[in-house]
Amino acid sequence: IITILGATLGGALAIILILLQRNNLSLKTRLQQAIGHNRLTVEYQPIVDVTSGRPVAAEALVRWREKGESIPPDVFIPVAEKAGLINRLTLCVIDQVLKDMAAVLNANSGFHISVNISAADLFNRDFSAALALRLESAGVASQQVVLEITERSTANAAGAIEAIKRLRSSGHRIFIDDFGTGYSSLAYLGELNVDGIKIDRSFTQTIGTGSVSVSIVPQIIGMAHVHHLDIVVEGIETPAQRDYFAALVPKVDGQGWLFGRPASAASIREMLNSAPAHRSPPQRADLKSL
Numbered sequence: 001i002i003t004i005l006g007a008t009l010g011g012a013l014a015i016i017l018i019l020l021q022r023n024n025l026s027l028k029t030r031l032q033q034a035i036g037h038n039r040l041t042v043e044y045q046p047i048v049d050v051t052s053g054r055p056v057a058a059e060a061l062v063r064w065r066e067k068g069e070s071i072p073p074d075v076f077i078p079v080a081e082k083a084g085l086i087n088r089l090t091l092c093v094i095d096q097v098l099k100d101m102a103a104v105l106n107a108n109s110g111f112h113i114s115v116n117i118s119a120a121d122l123f124n125r126d127f128s129a130a131l132a133l134r135l136e137s138a139g140v141a142s143q144q145v146v147l148e149i150t151e152r153s154t155a156n157a158a159g160a161i162e163a164i165k166r167l168r169s170s171g172h173r174i175f176i177d178d179f180g181t182g183y184s185s186l187a188y189l190g191e192l193n194v195d196g197i198k199i200d201r202s203f204t205q206t207i208g209t210g211s212v213s214v215s216i217v218p219q220i221i222g223m224a225h226v227h228h229l230d231i232v233v234e235g236i237e238t239p240a241q242r243d244y245f246a247a248l249v250p251k252v253d254g255q256g257w258l259f260g261r262p263a264s265a266a267s268i269r270e271m272l273n274s275a276p277a278h279r280s281p282p283q284r285a286d287l288k289s290l
């Protein structure tokens with residue numbers, strides 16, 4: 001009986017594996033076609049100054065809709081990475097971003113766009129050359145395009161330091177995305193020489209829950225200050241989460257559903273037009289008494 005059961009289970013497993021693989025193959029092929037036919041789109045999520053609510057930037061997030069079905073980037077980005085399609089995908093996103101910046105976002109010179117790049121982009125010299133060429137022909141300053149790299153892509157410290165240096169010398173600012181989830185770069189954050197960190201949403205979501213992981217947030221912030229890094233807090237969904245960070249850090253930017261969901265370039269433009277003008281930060285009691 002055990003043998004029969006084993007064989008049956010094994011057979012079932014094999015069929016599942018084959019189905020998974022076929023599914024995966026077709027996902028890869030479909031993605032290749034979507035990139036080739038320019039069917040990927042980009043949405044933008046505002047990044048705001050937490051104290052004033054003023055939008056300071058937007059993050060470009062790739063979108064893939066097919067036959068009414070929306071496939072999340074967390075599913076297809078890893079497929080693109082494995083299939084060697086990520087350089088092309090990233091450049092497609094950048095082309096779209098540059099079009100949108102020219103048509104919609106360009107009026108605000110202080111405003112910048114954040115673009116996610118993968119390890120294979122970071123370490124590819126052809127990619128940075130292609131990026132520079134595109135910016136030049138679009139007439140967009142590299143200072144307006146922030147590059148978000150994952151903590152994971154800095155695992156090879158020496159290579160990352162070199163690649164970051166190269167991109168920064170061409171004018172880009174570099175942020176470490178999902179900071180705090182990978183641990184590796186905590187140890188050599190100073191040496192990486194980036195411009196800022198984005199504190200991962202998993203920390204934001206534990207605020208007020210009494211979870212231990214929230215207790216390392218002040219440490220992360222202290223470390224960012226030591227290295228003079230800018231901070232963006234991800235995943236702010238509630239006023240309580242916003243207030244926690246506003247009280248902890250004098251100058252902090254935030255991103256999350258409380259401030260706006262990812263949306264079209266046009267709606268970001270609208271948001272910029274109706275945004276409150278720059279306000280001086282509220283007077284703090286301790287400053288007034290000086």
Ligand code: C2E
Binds near residue numbers: 077148201235236257
């Ligand atoms: P990410 O770079 O950390 O982007 C933030 C993700 O968190 C986005 O998910 C965004 O929609 C979501 N988010 C923002 N605010 C909130 C919030 O308040 N609550 C919750 N629950 N979620 C929030 P999205 O668009 O599904 O993207 C997922 C990931 O896919 C991104 O995470 C990034 O790692 C990757 N990705 C997206 N676009 C690109 C791209 O163009 N290139 C590359 N290489 N990766 C990309």
Ligand code: MG
Binds near residue numbers: 116177
């Ligand atoms: Mg990001």
Ligand code: MG
Binds near residue numbers: 177178198234
């Ligand atoms: Mg992130």
Ligand code: MG
Binds near residue numbers: 177178200201234
């Ligand atoms: Mg994240």
